[in-house]
Amino acid sequence: MSSVILRNVNKSYGNLPIVKNLNLEVKDGEFVVLVGPSGCGKSTTLRMVAGLEDITQGDIQIGQRAINDLPPHKRNIAMVFQNYALYPHMSVRENIVFGLKKSGADAETIKQKLADVSEMLKLDDYLDRKPADLSGGQRQRVAMGRALARDADVYLFDEPLSNLDAKLRHHMRSEIARIQHQYNMTAIYVTHDQIEAMTLGDRVVVMRDGIVEQVGTPMDIYLQPTNTFVATFIGSPAMNLFEATIDGDDLVFDQYRIPASKIANVDLHDLGSHDTVLVGIRPDFFEDSALSSPSDNLFEFNDIQVDLVENLGFDKEIMFKLGGEDAKARLDLRSHVKRQEHISLSVDLNRVLLFDTSPQGMLINAGEV
Amino acid sequence: MMNKRTPIQSVILYALVFALVIFCVFPFLQILSTSLKHPIDWGNPSLIPRVLHLDAYKELLGLMPVKEVDVPASIQRLLDNPALSAEKKQMLLAKFSSGSDVFPFGRYMLNTFVISFVTGICSTFLASLAAYAIARLRFPAQSLMANGVLFVYMVGGVLLMVPLYQMSVNVGLASSAGGTIFSLFLIYLIQTLPVAMYMLGNYFRTIPFSLEEAAMMDGCSRVEAFWRIIMPLSKPMLFTVFIYCFVIAWNEYLFASVFLKQYQDFQTLPLALQTLFTSKNAIWDRIMAASMLTLLPVVICFMLANKHLSGGLTDGGVKG
Numbered sequence: 001m002s003s004v005i006l007r008n009v010n011k012s013y014g015n016l017p018i019v020k021n022l023n024l025e026v027k028d029g030e031f032v033v034l035v036g037p038s039g040c041g042k043s044t045t046l047r048m049v050a051g052l053e054d055i056t057q058g059d060i061q062i063g064q065r066a067i068n069d070l071p072p073h074k075r076n077i078a079m080v081f082q083n084y085a086l087y088p089h090m091s092v093r094e095n096i097v098f099g100l101k102k103s104g105a106d107a108e109t110i111k112q113k114l115a116d117v118s119e120m121l122k123l124d125d126y127l128d129r130k131p132a133d134l135s136g137g138q139r140q141r142v143a144m145g146r147a148l149a150r151d152a153d154v155y156l157f158d159e160p161l162s163n164l165d166a167k168l169r170h171h172m173r174s175e176i177a178r179i180q181h182q183y184n185m186t187a188i189y190v191t192h193d194q195i196e197a198m199t200l201g202d203r204v205v206v207m208r209d210g211i212v213e214q215v216g217t218p219m220d221i222y223l224q225p226t227n228t229f230v231a232t233f234i235g236s237p238a239m240n241l242f243e244a245t246i247d248g249d250d251l252v253f254d255q256y257r258i259p260a261s262k263i264a265n266v267d268l269h270d271l272g273s274h275d276t277v278l279v280g281i282r283p284d285f286f287e288d289s290a291l292s293s294p295s296d297n298l299f300e301f302n303d304i305q306v307d308l309v310e311n312l313g314f315d316k317e318i319m320f321k322l323g324g325e326d327a328k329a330r331l332d333l334r335s336h337v338k339r340q341e342h343i344s345l346s347v348d349l350n351r352v353l354l355f356d357t358s359p360q361g362m363l364i365n366a367g368e369v
Numbered sequence: 370m371m372n373k374r375t376p377i378q379s380v381i382l383y384a385l386v387f388a389l390v391i392f393c394v395f396p397f398l399q400i401l402s403t404s405l406k407h408p409i410d411w412g413n414p415s416l417i418p419r420v421l422h423l424d425a426y427k428e429l430l431g432l433m434p435v436k437e438v439d440v441p442a443s444i445q446r447l448l449d450n451p452a453l454s455a456e457k458k459q460m461l462l463a464k465f466s467s468g469s470d471v472f473p474f475g476r477y478m479l480n481t482f483v484i485s486f487v488t489g490i491c492s493t494f495l496a497s498l499a500a501y502a503i504a505r506l507r508f509p510a511q512s513l514m515a516n517g518v519l520f521v522y523m524v525g526g527v528l529l530m531v532p533l534y535q536m537s538v539n540v541g542l543a544s545s546a547g548g549t550i551f552s553l554f555l556i557y558l559i560q561t562l563p564v565a566m567y568m569l570g571n572y573f574r575t576i577p578f579s580l581e582e583a584a585m586m587d588g589c590s591r592v593e594a595f596w597r598i599i600m601p602l603s604k605p606m607l608f609t610v611f612i613y614c615f616v617i618a619w620n621e622y623l624f625a626s627v628f629l630k631q632y633q634d635f636q637t638l639p640l641a642l643q644t645l646f647t648s649k650n651a652i653w654d655r656i657m658a659a660s661m662l663t664l665l666p667v668v669i670c671f672m673l674a675n676k677h678l679s680g681g682l683t684d685g686g687v688k689g
């Protein structure tokens with residue numbers, strides 16, 4: 001196991017920059033997830049670490065070794081590909097032990113590893129089959145097994161679950177988390193799925209257009225997104241953003257006046273330099289006022305007309321208009337709101353975020369999580 | 370998509386297909402039939418011989434009992450004369466047991482097999498390396514090279530026959546049997562390489578590159594990935610390409626006729642058949658039997674190739 005350090009890494013195809021000045025340190029035994037919309041350069045970054053793409057500029061280190069000029073087969077990295085890339089002419093067993101054999105492991109180790117991996121991934125019954133005779137989920141497990149059987153310094157995963165159906169994906173997600181903790185692997189995991197990112201990562205790297213927008217623990221990123229892109233990309237349903245004008249100490253939109261002083265980490269002098277701000281409230285932080293216990297720091301949005309209610313079982317999502325925008329709230333099952341009803345929603349002002357109205361939409365009230 | 374055919378349509382369709390097949394196969398049936406007929410049967414237009422007569426095959430394959438030399442009585446008396454030296458006797462005998470009567474078919478077959486096999490192996494090997502380079506690597510003038518080799522294929526052999534022979538004379542290869550065969554082998558290689566490369570190149574392109582990337586992550590260099598992943602996965606195509614090259618060399622007449630004219634012992638079958646046709650041994654059943662035996666490996670090759678081509682070996686490796 002080893003740490004991975006990317007320093008000022010750039011990648012361009014021709015004149016087109018794809019990854020821009022990326023800095024990242026993955027600590028020994030840490031599970032880092034790269035997340036971002038499709039085409040933002042996650043795979044490219046991973047493939048530069050693997051050595052499958054060359055680095056236009058910058059350095060990558062694994063352990064103490066600079067690996068820029070090391071060919072992929074000398075980097076001692078294991079990788080799970082999005083399309084699995086199993087060797088079609090080899091049985092599952094041969095697929096799994098291929099890399100081990102190549103690294104010169106002795107027969108006893110190979111046997112032991114194969115037994116471990118096939119038991120862990122429940123592949124015992126398929127060891128003699130060819131990949132063509134496996135289902136999608138089984139192929140995915142073989143691809144995982146092939147990587148996990150290796151004694152690699154770093155494990156790379158490129159959207160390994162994206163081809164699975166929802167149920168299997170959920171199952172494999174927990175399996176990966178369990179295995180990672182068991183083996184304490186250094187891993188970089190790429191996904192466009194923010195739930196995978198939040199559930200798997202020790203730390204999450206949010207990328208957009210080849211730029212790292214934020215690096216932090218899942219909780220950091222959920223509670224303190226550095227800008228509106230991260231705020232809306234992470235979390236489902238997405239964070240609601242309302243544009244408010246600043247009037248003295250109050251943030252005003254529609255008929256509501258939110259006392260800025262009660263919002264966490266707000267410096268009123270700072271706010272003075274803005275005319276307007278974006279108020280960000282996660283759907284999860286709304287509560288049905290009928291059910292919330294009164295408290296000093298609650299703000300109440302009264303007279304809200306419910307446009308739509310979606311029952312999800314334990315919670316329900318409701319849609320309504322606020323500040324001229326479509327907004328969503330997630331209420332728990334005790335709430336009995338109905339469509340077209342008028343209700344009050346309250347929100348804990350400690351949970352309200354403020355962003356400036358620049359194109360980046362930077363977080364104004366940054367603070368401790 | 371498919372329309373349901375009425376019974377009448379089906380009958381017509383099958384009749385047409387059957388007619389076409391017969392049309393194609395008829396010459397071969399004719400060869401087979403004639404090769405199995407006894408000389409007295411040649412006038413019989415039926416394809417089925419009255420009696421099965423395998424002498425032609427036996428003779429070609431050297432399975433005939435050695436014929437007693439038929440010597441006239443007067444000569445026999447001469448031979449019995451103890452005063453005559455053994456050497457003289459041999460000479461006399463040789464006059465009557467003319468060796469030209471024996472057609473060394475086995476020898477020709479072996480010649481042809483060796484040169485075709487070596488051509489097939491070498492051409493497939495070289496083509497796979499070249500095809501990989503063209504399919505996967507980026508280098509200057511790549512498309513020029515990829516298309517340039519196909520150009521070779523478009524130039525007719527007749528045009529090159531004389532210059533190539535001259536070249537091999539000039540470098541001194543044509544002065545020995547070995548050198549001549551080597552030049553012929555080079556020519557067969559050049560003749561078969563373009564298409565072999567083309568076939569393999571197209572096949573390699575169907576193998577997902579991520580398989581090689583996976584092999585590299587598993588610790589293989591690019592060259593190892595080629596040998597351990599690409600080559601095993603291309604087995605059906607390699608086999609097909611081998612057969613293609615083998616058959617081309619097996620049937621080649623033009624260059625062989627020029628290069629091997631003076632090396633009787635090293636002639637290949639197409640050339641030998643030509644000699645057989647025009648010799649005093651031009652006996653129908655023997656010609657046809659020789660043709661049949663020449664065809665046989667080709668037919669076997671195509672049956673094998675057919676069997677191999679059906680399997681998709683790269684299935685299941687990658688998703689999507």
Ligand SMILES: Nc1ncnc2c1ncn2[C@@H]1O[C@H](COP(=O)(O)OP(=O)(O)O)[C@@H](O)[C@H]1O
Pocket residue numbers: 013018036037038039040041042043044045
């Ligand atoms: N070989 C290439 N040539 C040019 N552009 C490429 C190449 N490979 C990838 N790209 C571009 O790089 C961007 C990032 O790709 P990728 O890293 O695969 O994104 P993702 O984050 O979805 O994994 C995409 O916009 C893609 O079009």
Ligand SMILES: [Mg+2]
Pocket residue numbers: 042043044159
């Ligand atoms: Mg990708």
